[in-house]
Amino acid sequence: MNADGDPSDPKGDRWFAKVYELAGDDAANVPWAALAPNSLLADWLTRHAVRGKRVLDVGCGLGDNAEAFAAAGAQVCAFDYIERAVAWAKQRFQDSAVDYRVADLFAPPQEWREAFDLVHECYTLQTLGTTMLPAAASALASLVAPEGRLLVISSAREPDEPQSTPWRPLTRDEIEGLAVDGLSLEELDDFPQQGCLSRRWRAVFRRSRTSATRGRRAGE
Numbered sequence: 184m185n186a187d188g189d190p191s192d193p194k195g196d197r198w199f200a201k202v203y204e205l206a207g208d209d210a211a212n213v214p215w216a217a218l219a220p221n222s223l224l225a226d227w228l229t230r231h232a233v234r235g236k237r238v239l240d241v242g243c244g245l246g247d248n249a250e251a252f253a254a255a256g257a258q259v260c261a262f263d264y265i266e267r268a269v270a271w272a273k274q275r276f277q278d279s280a281v282d283y284r285v286a287d288l289f290a291p292p293q294e295w296r297e298a299f300d301l302v303h304e305c306y307t308l309q310t311l312g313t314t315m316l317p318a319a320a321s322a323l324a325s326l327v328a329p330e331g332r333l334l335v336i337s338s339a340r341e342p343d344e345p346q347s348t349p350w351r352p353l354t355r356d357e358i359e360g361l362a363v364d365g366l367s368l369e370e371l372d373d374f375p376q377q378g379c380l381s382r383r384w385r386a387v388f389r390r391s392r393t394s395a396t397r398g399r400r401a402g403e
Contacts, residue, residue: 196264199310203267210245210271220251221305223336223374223385233257236300239326240281241288242307246272249281252303260299262286288322295326302326305336308361309350316357324364324390333366333388338381339373358384365390 206212220228234256240249242263249261249272260282263269269285286292288307308319327333338352346352355371362368366388374383 199265200267203265203271213245215306216245218245218247220247221336222380223372223383224248224251224303224305224334227334227385228252228255233301237298237328238301238303239295239299241302241304241323243272243283244268246276246279246281246283248303248305249283250276250279252301253279253281257301260284260295264288289318291322291326297325297328297331299326300328300331301334302331303334306338306350308335309337309352312351313357316360317363320361320363323361324366324388327366327388327390329390329392331390332369333361333390335361335384335386335388337384337386339384340382352381353384355384358386361386362388367391 202213210216210218228251232255233252236257238252238257238259240252240259240261243249243261244263245268246261249259253259259280261272262284263272264285264287266285269283272281273279273283302323304323308316311319323333323335335358337358338350339358340346340352340354342354342356344352358371359368367390368386369389370385370387372385374380374385376382
């Protein structure tokens with residue numbers, strides 16, 4: 184419940200693994216498993232073509248968002264660092280074209296560097312402590328191809344708003360702060376609370392071809 188989470192478990196690895204372990208085979212025991220694509224993602228997909236694009240779904244959980252991209256015609260790779268989550272997603276979607284993998288955002292495969300036309304992150308960043316956000320922003324940016332985009336969906340809060348759940352909704356400064364390493368903010372939608380749905384951000388960042396090339400040369 185602290186703003187920076189549990190210092191002994193900064194990425195929440197042990198906590199998330201325990202939730203999946205205790206859930207057994209019942210998705211109702213996984214609090215974030217809606218068994219349907221996120222509504223803001225589903226809305227976004229009605230207005231943006233992804234057919235044929237290379238899409239990476241970060242923190243895929245049980246796979247519903249990844250499958251939504253695949254249904255829209257994208258070539259999808261989806262990963263989670265909890266092995267049980269990935270196995271469960273594969274079990275649910277046995278005939279899926281999605282490439283499900285176990286991986287770590289902070290140490291992704293080298294072949295993923297600037298490899299995806301669209302990188303999608305939903306509710307993962309808000310599970311991290313504030314001190315980890317800069318590293319997470321850089322990690323996400325490193326996966327976006329030249330002229331590609333990063334799509335982020337997160338719960339939202341004001342800076343002085345008290346934290347009332349284990350998740351830490353992002354402030355405007357934090358969501359805008361994801362524009363690093365050649366990414367620029369293209370769209371930012373602020374959705375007010377509606378019934379049981381909390382206030383949420385939906386942000387799109389874009390990498391220009393020139394900034395990507397400059398970034399590669401700077402790292403050489």
